[in-house]
Amino acid sequence: MIKGNQSFIFESKPVIISSATIAGPFEGEGPLAKDIDVIHEDVYLGQDSFEKAERMMLEQAAMKALEKAGVSKYDVGMLICGDLINQIISSSFAARTMGIPYLGIYGACSSSMEGLTIAASFIDGQKVKYVLTGASSHNCCAEKQYRYPTEYGSQKPPTSQWTVTGAGACLLASQGVGPKVTSATIGRIVDLGITDPFNMGAAMAPAAVDTIEAHFRDMNIEPDYYDIIVTGDLGSIGHKIALDKLLENGIRIPVKIFGDCGMMIYDSKKQPEVLSGGSGCASSAVTVYGHLLNRMRSGEIKKMLAVATGALHSPLTYQQKETIPCIAHAVAIEM
Amino acid sequence: MIKGNQSFIFESKPVIISSATIAGPFEGEGPLAKDIDVIHEDVYLGQDSFEKAERMMLEQAAMKALEKAGVSKYDVGMLICGDLINQIISSSFAARTMGIPYLGIYGACSSSMEGLTIAASFIDGQKVKYVLTGASSHNCCAEKQYRYPTEYGSQKPPTSQWTVTGAGACLLASQGVGPKVTSATIGRIVDLGITDPFNMGAAMAPAAVDTIEAHFRDMNIEPDYYDIIVTGDLGSIGHKIALDKLLENGIRIPVKIFGDCGMMIYDSKKQPEVLSGGSGCASSAVTVYGHLLNRMRSGEIKKMLAVATGALHSPLTYQQKETIPCIAHAVAIEM
Known part of the structure; x- marks a missing residue:
């Protein structure tokens, strides 16, 4: 529907x-x-x-x-x-x-x-x-x-x-025991003009914000509906930008329920080489399909919004001096 | 369903x-x-x-x-x-x-x-x-x-x-006037071991055959249910292979209703540089969404099965000496 x-x-x-x-x-x-x-x-x-x-x-x-x-x-x-x-x-x-x-x-x-x-x-x-x-x-x-x-x-x-x-x-x-996929919000491309492929978190943060806002507006719910809201791979820099921008737009997600798979999958102290954090398709795939679904199965989390972000540029578009178009798709998973 | x-x-x-x-x-x-x-x-x-x-x-x-x-x-x-x-x-x-x-x-x-x-x-x-x-x-x-x-x-x-x-x-x-999408058959990967990126028609033909056979088996209909069955971009060589293979497997598609977008979009006599025929995403997109849908709208064609074929290799897999995995998806469009 x-x-x-x-x-x-x-x-x-x-x-x-x-x-x-x-x-x-x-x-x-x-x-x-x-x-x-x-x-x-x-x-x-x-x-x-x-x-x-x-x-x-x-x-x-x-x-x-x-x-x-x-x-x-x-x-x-x-x-x-x-x-x-x-x-x-x-x-x-x-x-x-x-x-x-x-x-x-x-x-x-x-x-x-x-x-x-x-x-x-x-x-x-x-x-x-x-x-x-x-x-x-x-x-x-x-x-x-x-x-x-x-x-x-x-x-x-x-x-x-x-x-x-x-x-x-x-x-x-269609039937069985486990976390259920209840709704989804498909993202639009957001491109704020960032061209630096070494700063993907900043490039993708506005797309995450756009989709998260759309999700709450479309579903007519508040952020506290969820026990956890995770972005896919914004890393510490992009995640901070997203949080600030959401606040600025009047979307108050409590810090303790707002995570990022790219920050969760590595230990930034013991693994400092990850710099701003993890990225790649596997950042959200491993964190959501492993750790987070396990926490749902154990009863610790009842409702999760997973917002995977993507940077849709290519080495060729970078060489052709294009900016980085970004997108985010949000999926609600509930026990 | x-x-x-x-x-x-x-x-x-x-x-x-x-x-x-x-x-x-x-x-x-x-x-x-x-x-x-x-x-x-x-x-x-x-x-x-x-x-x-x-x-x-x-x-x-x-x-x-x-x-x-x-x-x-x-x-x-x-x-x-x-x-x-x-x-x-x-x-x-x-x-x-x-x-x-x-x-x-x-x-x-x-x-x-x-x-x-x-x-x-x-x-x-x-x-x-x-x-x-x-x-x-x-x-x-x-x-x-x-x-x-x-x-x-x-x-x-x-x-x-x-x-x-x-x-x-x-x-x-969901509503309106025009050709209707009535059913679809999703293809599996078929790879018969062809490695030559200059012979894509032959590489993709078995995938087209696999999906066409699956469509008739799943839907429990005969090829003459359709007024036209078109493959996406097998070209003259791949299309001949597909026709022969289908016959061998007992699927008799009358030659006059079995076409290929890659053969229809160019005039092989006046445009001999196309060699075996057209290919690319636009081969089926331009032919089906332009010419063939127009023929449906004019009443000339009532039922069409469009079978777009794809070669899922990359320059890198070719360099790494992989064979070419191919796929075909069939969509039935009816007035």
Whole structure:
């Protein structure tokens, strides 16, 4: 059902019957390690390229989610995935391995919640019985593609972020036990003219603000409706900007319920190299589909709004001196 | 409603209330010129890069579709677009211009029908009132990214195809006059081990066959249910392979109703440089959203199955010696 201008309610309340997360060694040293199903010791995962390693993480997350739910891949009607690599090869090649009817999406780091929204929509419309959705990123793939290969050891300014090496997936069904997807707000592009790819948090913060505001306006609820509101990967700088801007616009989100996956997934004191925090599709995919859904399952969180943010530029648009168009999609998940 | 393993019916029959197509000068010399709304004389469209020209074509197709329907962009709940350029920048930057809540997709040349399927699903589920969906490609962008810049003038084998310079968009609504989207079949990845990026038709043909077979099996209908069945961009070589393979599998599609957008959009005699035929997201987007929907509106065609095919490799996967994973999505459109 339509709510306002850019939101809608999933009346049948699609259920996340299982979810799984996979990550690299550095994420395994972070505070969310106990919620990650498989922590790899080798960033190559024994593969001969970082790209193949990323694909393998996505496949493992998808397979693990199926295993937890005891659902065969042959019963899954649709796989919806996205990632950051050119032509989303992690997703498409994982889809080849899985053999499930597949829709590829691209929303940069907002892909996790874009996928969850489309997945919930297909379940809600009774188009499929089970939908698997996931997203992945790999630090070495993203650095190589967007900035410099990690082997160069180039220095980065304190505003920059650390792409999470990991993958997360969840399995949705029309019935079952688990957190339910209740509504979603699709974001518009917001571009305030930032051109610096080392300051993505600042670029993406206005998009997060725009979508969060739209969500509360469309749904006609107040921020305290939720036990937790998390952005995907704004990092400490972008998150502060978003909080200030929301306050300025009269949206008072209590600081203690307003988090950011990119700040939660690493320990900024013990892992100072992450600088402003984590980023990448896996930032929200690993944190939401692992840690946060686990806290929902344990009863600690009843209502969550997950707002994944994405920077939709490319190295080519940067070279062509374009600014960075950003987007955010918000999904409400309730027990 | 679910039908079989990978198909579903749109019970509310979302209506394509308008559609529009834009193309370059070379496409304007082809047999479908009269169905193209705007034919540009300059492949740059007055922009300073081919990428900006592609984006502009997509924006123009979207705006033209709105104009034809007399719908304001502020009333459109969602824009769903895809293209071939890394990080689908044509789509995302066009979404910035449009200011409509946006979902980016990537299905390579299958993006047109992937977008139409997701759009119809959101309309069918009463999530939005109007959805705009489109896809674009530009010969010079695609050649530069996937093979060689066109300025090199490199020769290509006769199996290769010509990326269509153009864009197509259509506007869906829950009510109105026009062709209706009645069902869809989502494809699985099919990869028969082809590694040659100059023979995409052969690589994609098995995916088209897999989806067409699934459609008839799931829907429990025969090929003669449709007045026309078109593939997206198999070209003459891929289309012949698909026809043979379908016959081998016992699916008898009469030759006179089985077409290919990539073969229809150019005149192979007058435009021999297209070699095996047209390709790219715009091959199916321009042909289906222009020429074929016009034939439906005139009453000449009552039932159409559009099967857009996509090759989901990347220059990087080619360099890493991977084979080409392919996919096809089929959408049934009926008057």
